[in-house]
Amino acid sequence: MITATEKTEYVSYLDHKGKYKGIFAWIFATDHKRIGLLYMYAIMSFFFIGAFLGLLMKIELIAPGETIMKPQTYNGVFTLHGILMIFMVVIPGLSAVFGNFFLPILIGAKDVAFPKLNRFSWWIFIAGSIMAIASQLLKDGPPDTGWTFYAPYSTTTGTNVIMATAAAFVLGFSSILTGLNFIVTIHQMRAPGMKFFNMPLFPWALYATAWIQLLATPIVGITLLMLIA
Amino acid sequence: MSEMITHVEEHRDDEASKLGMWLFIFTELLLFGGLFLVYSIFRAEYPLAFHESSLELSVTIGAINTIVLLFSSMTIAMALTAIQKNDQKRALIFIGITLFCAAIFLVNKYFEWGHKFEMKLYPGSPLMPLLGRGYLLYFSLYFFMTGLHALHIIIGMTLLVVCYFKVKSKNINSKDYVLLENGALYWHLVDLIWIFLFPLMYLIS
């Protein structure tokens, strides 16, 4: 049984010196705890951008008529708010941050089943996020369709809808990989002696979520693609 | 770390990566499944256009490709058997045959697509708007699905090339062949998708 008494060679994961230095020690980290924190920093930043956009909408709605922005801007703002909050905050949110950090610990494992894949999904996540934000800034103007991309309106607007859908697709790929990683981790990495019904309940919830991510995302992805077609 | 733990973890690794591969295959299956669903919805909406468009596809090329893929699927399964029997030479031959089949498939596909382009049957061509929405949808789906499938072939080939060199350098051997196993699983997936793609795209009319 491990006790909380610190051993002489105990080095925390935050102070651990690896192959890389500085910021690369984080970006190239395969440690599930560091990846969890990376997700947290990214998600919190997106959350605050999203919240700020929400506030802009509330200011606009404080009185009827035009208050601080034009209708087209408003439509862009609520679309971006939706995309940011749904695809970049809520869907990865808890499972990517706390799931990454605590799932292996809670089931007594050293790391997730595929640490490198885990790092890779963070990269994809960031790439997708950059695409999503870029779709707002490029020259055709922000998409104005709402985060659900209602067809057929989304096919008639001249704005960057395709880029935004592609971004959602890339983000979906990241969440598939994370889900896959979690399922395999829970199946294969439990500490010896831990049965399914000996797991705490947080891993249970993550397990159920991971299956949804794995199976529903491709179908949602296809419906998104249908919109482009 | 104790000796025992190391052993336990290696044991688990193989199972884990195989399970991971299977889960990945599930998402791939559903991805294509979703596309099939889209296909069938549009088919129900534009039966005539889909019927006429599918006549434009060459059943011969499709059939040849089916057989080539089925054959390659068998050879890669045989390569795995060979590795399990510690028969390095045969394994290399079988992987080689598989890669060769994949190449034939792609060459066939190239000619097929080239022919479609010559006939101006591709989305965005000047001919398309004249034919109507059903045709446009059919050919969009045709190019998208077979294109995605071809992409999978290329990914699978890359994976098998890696396997080939690893078998050669004995990094894949009768004790540790999970990479080849996963590569083979992926290759079978490609085959499996084609089994459904072929009748839907080429035959049913």
Add this chain to the structure above:
Amino acid sequence: MILPAMGVITEIIPTFCQRQIYGYKAVAISSLAIAGVGFLVWGHHMYTSGMSEQARWFFSLLTFIVAVPSAIKVFNWISTMYRGSIDVKPPFLYAISFIFLFIIGGTTGLLLGSVATNVQVHDTSFVVAHFHYIIFGGMGFAFFAAIHYWLPKMYGRMYNFKIAYIAWGINFVGFNLLYFPQFIIGVEGMPRRYFDYPPQFQPMQIVSSIGGFILISGLILMVYNLVQGVRKGAPAPANPWHGSTLEWQIPSPPSLENFDEEPEIKKNPYDYK
């Protein structure tokens, strides 16, 4: 996507009640049930799109059925508190406000699930309010609960409790001010995604906007407090909340490979003391 949030709450409540979770298996299995049914309910977004009667029937029923496993979870959380020894700390406050907001979000979800009332409130700001109660009140508050709960473990430092309580109060009040009025104007018929609106909706819009300002100031205060805690908070012990799951048995912050020795696994997941 609410599932991990429920998972977090199921970890936090027992810890602060010093009890083990009531009905372990029921909670675990209800997670799977939600996942299974939740997978099939996407259809309830399209009632009014002229979908077939059969399909409307089917999706409405499924939507209602999701409510059952969710209700089981809520009952189990509350009965976990029964005869416990409840220690009201910031994570626990966020956890119980999660339950409160989740009940509101869930029951308004029933109004949306029922085909008749759906016709009235679909695509109005009622949906917006319901959605934010579930996603923000549920997911968001669970996220904050989780940060407050696990921050000492992640960084080995503790944040200021007093500011955390104040920030919680501001967040809770601001949140309800922001979204509750939207239920009211939604029922009155204010459609969503409207840039402009007829004047009869204005009073509630103003209340809602004020709520928005309150909420965002609370959020800023909360994050400020957490960042200060990470930067120069007091060192946190390995098990600050007297938790009984595995993660509290290792030092804070954990070492690179979590466990220096293979942990001994107990039969009950909440027996590590």
Add this chain to the structure above:
Amino acid sequence: MANNTTHTTEYRVLAKILLVLMFLTFLTISITSFHLGAFTVTVALLIAGVKGFLVLSYFMHLKYESLLLRILVGMVFVLFIVIVLITFIDYAYR
């Protein structure tokens, strides 16, 4: 070889399966060249299903895998069929 439980499939078995698959392919092509209306679609998909089953169970060794994996694969296919059914029930009645 304790770390891998995979069953070794003999060359002979694989070759036989290939022959069956080839036969089924020709069967599909010849059946679809008659015009049997809606029947064609059913038969073609049925044959494709049989082929898929063979590939899954022999080439992909599913027949020799753990029960868990077999159940999972089955569930994925059942799930897909359910989705197709729902979509078409909706589609047919609207």
Add this chain to the structure above:
Amino acid sequence: MFSNASNFVQGVDSAFFIITGISVFFLVTLTATMIFFVVKYNKKKGKPAIQIKDNSLLEITWITIPMILVLYMFYIGWQGFLPMRQAPKDAMQVKAIGSMWKWTFEYAGNKQSYTLVLPINKPVKVNLVSTDVLHGFFIPAFRIKEDVVPKKHNYSWFIPGQLGDFDLFCTVYCGVSHSYMSAIVRIVNQQDYDKWIAALPVKKANTNSGHAVLEKNGCIACHSLDGSKSVGPTFKGLSGSKVDVTTNGAPRKVTADDAYIKTSIHEPNKDVVVGYPQGLMKSYKGLITDKDIEQINEYLKTLK
């Protein structure tokens, strides 16, 4: 208790009140229990926690009770909804056309109006048609809402039961002026209705083929024909005039000749008229043929 603005108010509202009632009951009891527990079993009282595991009887009770309640709520919801999809055969027929961003109502005899005027106490079946994208037909006071789906037949029906003006909103997001896509529903007496419908002029069909092309492709939604400023520049007097545009960021003046109009249709973001945002219009290349463009040009020349 219920207003009788339409025949559906009662069904919808009673479902609403029952479900809300059950919800509020649960919310209040559960919250009260929660607060009670927090106070009663607070750590400050110093009592140690008592470990209680599960109790199957209790578990089954609270699986069954919500199950029954939920099925009951589903049932009343269904009851309230059912009549909405069963329009009586003898109902008066009106066609509601949703297009970006206005509602048009067509009555029998090819008469058109922008306000939906209906006689009281008479069933009406509204056939919903969209010319471009998804819209939503929503009259809050009547408790009815249906999506208006392009290329698909959909309808809504009701019996108005109260005189007066009611709001009609579009509920499915449909673009820049989505929030302005509303109309008035005016319920009047039968005599007033008869008078009104008799005075309504018969719609003049615009036979110009260029006009038809513009209408078919939804151009008129953003480009007005009467000189008013809309999402995009107006068509009136456009042909042959001098236009200030921005090309690759540099301002210049061009003459709106046939070639200019073709470029604007094919590459709308190449020359953007000063005062209008970039990126709002998509390219119609491949959607409008060269022959159609010629017809558009002919038609535009007539708009002076």
